[in-house]
Amino acid sequence: MQGLEGKVAVVTGGAGGIGSALCRRFGAEGAAVAVFDIDHAAAEAVVAEIRAAGGAAGAFAVDLTDQDSVVAAVAAVEDNLGPVGILVNNAGWDRAGAFLDTDRALWERIVAVNLYGPLHMHHAVLKGMVERGEGRVVNIASDAARVGSSGEAVYAYCKGGLVAFSKTMARELAKQRITVNVVCPGPTDTALFRDFCGEGEYGDKLRNALVRSIPFGRLGRPEDLPGIVAFLSSDDAAFITGQVISVSGGLTMAG
Template sequence: MSQDLKEKVILVGGASGGIGLAAAKMLLERGASVALHYRSNADGLKQLAADYGNDRVLLVKGDLTRRDDISAIVSATVEQYGKLDAFMSTVGTALRILPFLETSEDTVDTTIAVELRSVIDSVRAVLPELIRNGGGRIVFVGSDSGKVGTSGESVSAACRGGAIAFAKSIAREYARHNVLVNVVCPGPTDTGLWDDLVKNDEFGGKIGNAMVRAIPMRRLAQPEEVAAAAVFLMSDGASFITGQAISVSGGLTMC
C-alpha cells in the first residue's frame, strides 16, 4: 500500500497541527502530492518539503476563515498540479474548555468561524475542482463531541455536529459526481493542544481527565491513529464509503 495514492493530489487544511502533520506524512509515504495549508507555523511542513521535494510538497499560507484566502489556496494547488483529487480539513480552535455561560461572545464567533464556516467555505471552493476531475474525496477531522456533546465545549460541539450534518448532506447531493464525503471523529488525542487544555487550566483538566478515564482503552489516541483513518478514507479502499462519521476514540463513543 506504500504507493496506493500515487498521482493523487490532496490539499490538507490545517496541516501544521498534530493530526494534520501526521496525515501529511502518511499521504506522502503513499505516493501523493500534497498542498499543505498553514496559517502561521510552517516549521514541520518545511521539513517535509525538504524530505520529499518541492515537486510533491506545496506549502500554502492563509486563513481559512477568509474566503479570498481559501480561493487563493485552491487556485495555487490546481495551478501547481493541474487537478485536485481530495481535500482534508483538520482545522480547529485552540481555546479553553469553559462552561457555556462563561464563554465570551468573541469566543463563540471565533469557534463558529473556524470550525464550521471555514469548512463550508472550503468545500464551496474545492467541490467544483473535484467535479471537474471526475470525482474525489472530502474528509473532515472533527470530534466525537459532534455526536454526543461535551461539557465545556458546547459551541465547538455544535460546530462539529453541524459539520457532520453538512458532510452527510454534501455526500447525498454529490454522490452522482463520485464525490465521497466523510468525517473522522476523534476523542481526546495526544497533541500539544490537548496538553495545553488539560495541564494549564483547572476546569479543563477536570473535564479532560474525566474523559480519558471514560475511554475503555484507557489511553489517549495518538495523532497517527486518527490520521490513518482519514488517509484510508482518501484511498481506493474506501471507494464505497460516504456520508459517514467514524469515531476514532478508543470506544469513548460507540455510535
C-alpha cells in the same frame, strides 16, 4: 493503499499535531501534499519533512476564516501541484468554558474557524471535483459532535453542523462519484487538547479522568488518525460515503 499515488491532497491545519501526521502519511503514500496552515513557517517545516522522506509537498499560508484567502490558496495549489483530488478539513480551534460564561466574540471566532473554514474549503474545491467527476473529502469533526462535551458547547455546535453538512454533500455529490466522510477523534493528545485542559492540578485531574474513561486506557495520539483518513481518501473506499467514524479507543461506540 490504492489510488493515492499521484493525487493532490490538501490538508488544512497541516502544521498541527494531527494535521502534520496526516500530511506525512499522504506523502508516504505517494500523494502530492498541500499543507494549508495560517503559520506558514510551521507548514514549511512539515513540507521539509515530507520532501526529506522522498515525497512531494508544498506549503500554503491561508486564513480559513477569509474566503478570498482560501480561494487564492486553492488556485495556487492547482497552479503548482495540480488539480485537487483529496480534501481533508482538519483545522480546528477551541477555548474551554461553560457556555453561559462565554461571549459572542468567542462564539464568532470558534464558528469562523470550525464551521465557516470548512464551508469555504468545500466551496473552493468541490467545483473542480464535480467538473472532473471524482474526488474524496474527509472532514475531521469530533466526538463532541456525536455525544456532546462539557465546556465545548460552541465547538460541539460547529462540529455537529459539519457532520450534517458532510452527509448532505455526500448525497448531493454521489452521482459525481465524490465521496464525503467524517472522522471524529476522541480526546487526543495535541496542543489544542492541552490548551483545553489547562495547566496545574485541574488540568491533570481532567486528563486523568478522561484516560480512566477510555477503554484502551490512554489518550488518542496524532498517529492514530492517518490510517483511517488515508483509507477513506483511497480507491479502497470508493463505495463508502456519508459515514461518520470515531477514533476514540472505544470511548464512543455509536451505531
